[in-house]
Each structure stands twice: as C-alpha cells, then as structure tokens.
Amino acid sequence: MQDKSKHPRLALPAKLISFEGIDGCGKSTLMDQLANWLTKAQIPFITTREPGGTPIGEKIREILLDPASSEMSSRAEVLLYSASRAQLTDQVIVSAMNNGSWVLTDRFVDATFAYQGFGRGFDLDRLRMIQEWTIKDVWPDKTILLDCDIDIALSRLKARDGAERDRIEQEDKTFHSKVRNGYLALAKKEPERFIILDASRPLEDVIKEFYEKFWKQLGN
Ligand code: TMP
Numbered sequence: 571m572q573d574k575s576k577h578p579r580l581a582l583p584a585k586l587i588s589f590e591g592i593d594g595c596g597k598s599t600l601m602d603q604l605a606n607w608l609t610k611a612q613i614p615f616i617t618t619r620e621p622g623g624t625p626i627g628e629k630i631r632e633i634l635l636d637p638a639s640s641e642m643s644s645r646a647e648v649l650l651y652s653a654s655r656a657q658l659t660d661q662v663i664v665s666a667m668n669n670g671s672w673v674l675t676d677r678f679v680d681a682t683f684a685y686q687g688f689g690r691g692f693d694l695d696r697l698r699m700i701q702e703w704t705i706k707d708v709w710p711d712k713t714i715l716l717d718c719d720i721d722i723a724l725s726r727l728k729a730r731d732g733a734e735r736d737r738i739e740q741e742d743k744t745f746h747s748k749v750r751n752g753y754l755a756l757a758k759k760e761p762e763r764f765i766i767l768d769a770s771r772p773l774e775d776v777i778k779e780f781y782e783k784f785w786k787q788l789g790n
Contacts, residue, residue: 584672586667587674587714588677589601589676592723593727594724596769596773601674604674615671616674617675618662619676623654635736655682655705656704675710680753713757718768723746724743
C-alpha cells in the first residue's frame with residue numbers, strides 16, 4: 571500500500587545534492603563552487619545547511635552546537651537534529667524542488683548516520699526508521715562525501731580565525747575517526763548515490779575531481 575505520508579517527489583530536473591564529511595573537510599567551499607557554476611549556467615537553485623536552514627532550525631542549531639549543552643542525551647541529540655531536518659524538508663526542500671529548483675545542502679540525513687550512528691554508537695536500524703519518517707523519502711540524488719585525513723581536518727579547524735569550536739567539533743580524535751569511517755561505510759553501501767572525493771589534497775585538485783565525477787555520474 572502506498573504511504574500517503576510521503577512527500578510527492580517531483581522528478582527531474584530538480585536535484586537534491588548534499589555535501590558531507592567530517593568537520594574541517596572543506597565541504598562548504600565545494601558547495602559554493604557548485605553554486606557559482608549553477609549561477610553561471612542559469613540553473614535555479616537554493617543553498618541551505620543543517621542543522622538549520624529555517625528560522626526554527628537555526629534555533630535548534632544553537633541548542634545543538636552550544637558547548638554549554640554538554641549534558642544533552644544522545645536520544646535528545648538525534649531527535650533535535652531530526653526535528654531541524656523535518657522542518658527544513660517540509661518548509662524549504664520540497665517546495666523548492668517542486669518549483670524546479672535544485673537544492674544544495676551543507677549536510678543532510680547521512681550526517682545523522684555518521685555522527686550519531688557511527689560516532690555515538692546509536693543503533694543504525696532505529697536511526698534509519700527515524701530518518702525515513704523525518705525526510706519522508708526525500709533522499710538526496712547525489713551525496714558528495716569529502717573524505718579527509720583527521721589530522722588535516724583538525725588543523726584546518728584550528729586555523730579558522732578565532733572561531734570557537736562548537737560542541738561536536740570539541741569531540742576527540744577517536745570520535746572524528748569513527749565518523750569518518752562511518753561515512754565511508756555509508757558510501758560503500760550506496761555507491762550509486764555517493765561521490766567520494768579525497769579532500770586531504772589541495773582544494774584545486776578536489777574541485778577538479780569533483781567536476782569530473784559529478785557530471786559523469788549525475789545522469790546515472
Ligand atoms: P557544521 O559545522 O558542518 O555546520 O555542522 C554542525 C555540526 O553538527 C557538525 O559537527 C556535524 C554535526 N551534525 C551531527 O552530529 N548530526 C547531524 O545530523 C548533522 C546534520 C550535523
């Protein structure tokens with residue numbers, strides 16, 4: 571029986587593209603690159619981020635990333651990330667795509683599998699159930715995974731001017747390694763959706779590889 575709670579998903583040409591990776595991997599820079607390209611090509615698009623991307627989501631983001639939220643339970647963490655995502659899906663993503671606009675998002679559903687599932691050890695099957703309800707079948711068309719050496723990513727985070735590390739960034743190296751390996755495991759399971767880029771290299775090389783792989787695979 572068809573699940574009526576699922577969003578009607580308008581097909582082509584609108585695409586949902588998510589950018590994922592550990593903190594400091596450079597995904598925001600790469601997303602800006604694609605945004606510039608789409609602007610030049612006059613393809614309508616919006617950009618957004620998670621957690622956040624809506625007024626409600628941005629309030630949830632503050633709670634999630636505040637270092638003072640140190641006593642947050644892992645269940646509360648999952649549900650808050652999911653609440654922000656549900657709001658973004660309902661308020662922004664589905665309507666943009668139904669209007670024919672691409673959506674580029676700085677993190678989406680895979681971040682919860684990687685950080686809360688692989689990083690915190692939250693049960694993956696349960697997470698999948700929660701996420702299926704959260705995004706109502708609006709899975710990304712392509713997910714760009716910037717895979718980066720932990721030390722390089724952490725040194726990039728340190729080099730950010732004066733920015734205080736948020737609650738998740740403050741986690742130790744072991745946690746970030748688990749997240750990195752988690753992302754790679756997710757990508758291995760869905761090779762047709764994920765594009766993995768070696769983000770330990772200089773940005774120009776990453777951008778070049780991105781364009782080569784992205785246009786080739788988008789049609790698949
Ligand atoms: P950002 O720094 O890339 O904006 O992401 C915010 C932080 O939240 C980052 O450390 C990753 C983390 N995060 C999760 O733990 N789970 C999630 O579902 C999402 C979207 C982000």
